[in-house]
Structure formats: C-alpha cells, structure tokens
Amino acid sequence: MPLAFPAPLAPYAERADRTRGRLVTEPVSDTRTPFQRDRDRIIHCVAFRRLKHKTQVFVFHEGDHYRTRLTHSLEVSQIARSLCRLLKLDEDLGELVALSHDIGHPPFGHTGEDVLEDCMKAHGGFDHNAQTLRVLTKLERRHVAYDGLNLTWESLEGAVKHNGPLTGPIAEERARNKGQVHAKPLPAAIEEYAKTHDLWLTTFPSLEAQVAAIADDIAYNNHDTDDGLRAGLFTFEEALDVPLIGEALHAARTQYRDAPQGLQIAEAVSFLIGRMVRDVWDETRRRLEEAKPGCADDVRHAPHAMVAFSEALEPDIAQLRGFLYERMYRHWKVNRARSQAKRIVRALFDLFMAEPEVLPPEWFARQEGKDEDGRARVVCDYLAGMTDRYAIEEHRKLFDMERWFA
Incomplete structure (x- = not known):
C-alpha cells in the first residue's frame, strides 16, 4: 500500500515526498x-528527555507547576501544529521544528548560555541553535551507521535558521535594523557542518519553520506571564496595565467575576493565545497573497519573512516583552537564582579544563589528544547537555568539602 502523505497542502508548503533527503541515505519507511x-x-532522543529538568525561567526545584524547557516545547509544538493546519502546511515538519528548537539549551536557561558563551569566547563560541545542530548531527548516538539522528534537510534547516537567514545581505540588513554593525559571526558548529551539508544559510527557512519560530514567541510571552503571576513576581493589578495581557485579564475578570483569580488568569492566557494565533494567521495570509509564492523555495528566497505578527500588534508585544524583562526575568529572586547558576557553570567549566581527569570516562576519552579548542568544545558539550539538577549535583560532588570531611 502506498504511503499517504498529508493533503491537501498549499503549493508553498513543504512536501515530505519531495524532501531533499538525508545526509546518510536510508530505506524509506512504509508507515511514516x-x-x-x-x-x-526527536521525541525518542536523550536530549529531548533532558528538557524535563532544564530551566525555562524557574530552576527545577522552585516549583512543580512552572514551565520547563520540555513543557514549553510541547506548548510551542501545539501552537505550531494549529497554525500549520490553518495555513495548510505540513504539520509534522512544523511540530518537529518546534519540539527540537530548545534541545541545544544548556542548564539554567539563558543564564547558562551566557556563561558558556563567555567561557567559549576564545574557543569558537557557543550558541544554542548551533548546539542544537551538534546534538542532532553528532552528539546523539542511537544508530550504528551514523552519529546524530540523520534528519532530513528540511528538519535541520528549520532547527538552525527558524529565526531567519544567518549570513548574506538579509542577515546583514536585519542586524543593522537592530543597531548592530554586522550580523553575528557564523557559530563554529554551523560553519563546520555547512562544509559537508549546505543548509542555504543566506535564505529564510520554510514556512513550517517560520511558524515554529513565531509559535515560540506566542508561547513564552503568554506562559511566562502566567508563571510570573502565579509565582507572585508581579500582581494581577500590575498586569492589568500591560498591553495585551491587561486587556485579556480585564475581560476575564468581567466575564468570570466570581471565579478564583487563578482561573481568571488561565482564561486570560487562553484568550490571548487565541488572539495572537489569529493575528499571525491573518497577517501571514495577507503576505502570502501579496507575494504569491508558487513553491516552498519561493518562500525561502523572499526578501522578508512570510509568517509574522501584524504591524498593529507589534508595539503591544514589544511592551509586554519589556514588562516581562523588567518585572520577571530581572526580578531580584530570579537574579539570585541566576547568580548561583552563573557560578556553578563557570566553576565546572574551569575545573574540567584544568583537571580533565575528573570528567566521566566517556567524556575524558573524547577530549584526549585534542588541542585546547577541542578540549573546550568537549567540556562545553558535556555542560550543555546537563540538566539543572545534574549540574547542581556535579557541583556539590566536586566543590562541597563537607561531603568529604563531615
């Protein structure tokens, strides 16, 4: 029986039966x-499971009900599937890019990333999207015939550049619009991989990957607001004055006046996700009707992204992000956790570089015979793969003298 591919799809959607294929050729599945x-x-790999204990904003031990990288990724994938269905795109590709987009994040969220970026400054740098590529193409070891997961070209392209072109004129123009002189240098891991597998780094990715990127924005703006309210980092009344979420909270309080505040928050977040999804759907259809792409590659070679929020909504989203930055991501309680996380990651990196013999045997073997840059990359891979609690426990084992002398 021939395999049934999703249909009907829009002409500019990716088609799984027309994939550019895998770096290592494999037999075609007759069921998927x-x-x-x-x-x-992605779902079955080790790196995905580790997201369960990696920070979104709160470290794992601060509460059982706050988002982790895993729950965040699942929420992004749900929004991505919904948008792909509305736009008649390949839902599976949108979902897998969403599920894989945070796999390269180290422990302790962006704090861990900032520390590793500083540690690796003289050794090729660190970037979580580049680390995702390393995980997907090298570090995951589940198959005899190759390292990594041997994903299709479209999946790897989406993982690497779902936020847009990494090199070339469009990347330079976008950097200038952000006040930068030039686009960021290409991360070492991506530059290395591109020598053997060209992922078209100067173009936009597929619509499905663009959908996954904006689904990430929708998810974290709403769910970080939800977590911040429930954690008491800011109050219901303070959030009422914030664009978008304030309107949603007002509406929920009016409609469900006698309901507990927690339920009003949940209703407001649900309403706002729906509003943002609708805005993206309308704006993306408008751009597609204007550009009239005839195929997926027309989307890649477009001068701007096709999936976007409307101009009317962008200023409100910017204000909401600014509020979250000031009142949540830089809240003094979060700053304390960030301070501890910085010291843990920095101390572990410095120790493993100075005394590689304390690395677990598998990782010690990987760094043997390498120059300093190579050893640093192995240490970085080991640290980036850690969960929050594993990093904390490793630090305790290596630095807590009371464990030895008590």
Whole structure:
C-alpha cells in the first residue's frame, strides 16, 4: 500500500515526498513520512528527555507547576501544529521544528548560555541553535551507521535558521535594523557542518519553520506571564496595565467575576493565545497573497519573512516583552537564582579544563589528544547537555568539602 502523505497542502508548503533527503541515505519507511519519522526521532532522543529538568525561567526545584524547557516545547509544538493546519502546511515538519528548537539549551536557561558563551569566547563560541545542530548531527548516538539522528534537510534547516537567514545581505540588513554593525559571526558548529551539508544559510527557512519560530514567541510571552503571576513576581493589578495581557485579564475578570483569580488568569492566557494565533494567521495570509509564492523555495528566497505578527500588534508585544524583562526575568529572586547558576557553570567549566581527569570516562576519552579548542568544545558539550539538577549535583560532588570531611 502506498504511503499517504498529508493533503491537501498549499503549493508553498513543504512536501515530505519531495524532501531533499538525508545526509546518510536510508530505506524509506512504509508507515511514516520522512517528517513524521524525524519528529519521532526527536521525541525518542536523550536530549529531548533532558528538557524535563532544564530551566525555562524557574530552576527545577522552585516549583512543580512552572514551565520547563520540555513543557514549553510541547506548548510551542501545539501552537505550531494549529497554525500549520490553518495555513495548510505540513504539520509534522512544523511540530518537529518546534519540539527540537530548545534541545541545544544548556542548564539554567539563558543564564547558562551566557556563561558558556563567555567561557567559549576564545574557543569558537557557543550558541544554542548551533548546539542544537551538534546534538542532532553528532552528539546523539542511537544508530550504528551514523552519529546524530540523520534528519532530513528540511528538519535541520528549520532547527538552525527558524529565526531567519544567518549570513548574506538579509542577515546583514536585519542586524543593522537592530543597531548592530554586522550580523553575528557564523557559530563554529554551523560553519563546520555547512562544509559537508549546505543548509542555504543566506535564505529564510520554510514556512513550517517560520511558524515554529513565531509559535515560540506566542508561547513564552503568554506562559511566562502566567508563571510570573502565579509565582507572585508581579500582581494581577500590575498586569492589568500591560498591553495585551491587561486587556485579556480585564475581560476575564468581567466575564468570570466570581471565579478564583487563578482561573481568571488561565482564561486570560487562553484568550490571548487565541488572539495572537489569529493575528499571525491573518497577517501571514495577507503576505502570502501579496507575494504569491508558487513553491516552498519561493518562500525561502523572499526578501522578508512570510509568517509574522501584524504591524498593529507589534508595539503591544514589544511592551509586554519589556514588562516581562523588567518585572520577571530581572526580578531580584530570579537574579539570585541566576547568580548561583552563573557560578556553578563557570566553576565546572574551569575545573574540567584544568583537571580533565575528573570528567566521566566517556567524556575524558573524547577530549584526549585534542588541542585546547577541542578540549573546550568537549567540556562545553558535556555542560550543555546537563540538566539543572545534574549540574547542581556535579557541583556539590566536586566543590562541597563537607561531603568529604563531615
């Protein structure tokens, strides 16, 4: 029986039966499309499971109900699937890019990333999207024939550049619009991989990958607001004055006046996610109707992203992000956790570089015979793969003298 591919799809959607294929050729599955197979490989890999204990904003031990990288990724994938369905795109590709987008994040969220970026400054740098590529193409070891997961070209392209082109004129123009002189240098891991597998780094990715990127924005803006309210980092009354979420909270309080405040918050977040999804759907259809792309590659070579918020909504989203930055991401309680996290990651990196013999045997073997840059990359890979609690426990084992002398 021939394999049934999703249909009907828009002409500019990716088609799994027209994939550019895998770096290592494999037999075709008779039960799953290539993109379904890629999604399943993401779900079953070790790095995806570790997201359960990696920070979104709160460190794992601060509460059982706050988002982790895993729950965040699942929420992003749900929004991505919904948008792909509305736009008649390949839902499996949108979902797998969403599920994989945070796999390269180290422990302790962006704090861990900032520390590793500083530690690796003289050794090729660190970037979580580049680390995702390393995980997907090298570090995951589940198959005899190759390292990594051997995903399709479209899946790897989406993982690497879902936020847009990394090099070339468009990347330079976007950097200038942000007040930068030039686009960021290409991360070492991506530059290395591009020598053997060209991912078209100067173009936009597929619509499905663009959908996953904006689904990430929708998810964290709403769910970080939800977590911040429930954690008491800011109050219901303070949030009432913030664009978008304030309107949603007002509406929920009016409609459900006698309901507990927690339920009013949940209703407001649900309403706002729906509003943002609708805005993206309307704006993306408008751009597609204007550009009239005939195929997926027309989307890649467009001068701007096709999936976007409307101009009317962007200023409100910017204000909401600014509020979250000031009142949540830089809240003094969060800053304390960030301070501890910085010291843990920095201390572990310095120790493993100075005394590699304390690395676990597998990782010690990987760094043997390498120059300083190579050893630093191995240490970085080891640290980036840690969960919050594993990093904390490793630090305790190596630095807590009371464990030895009590």
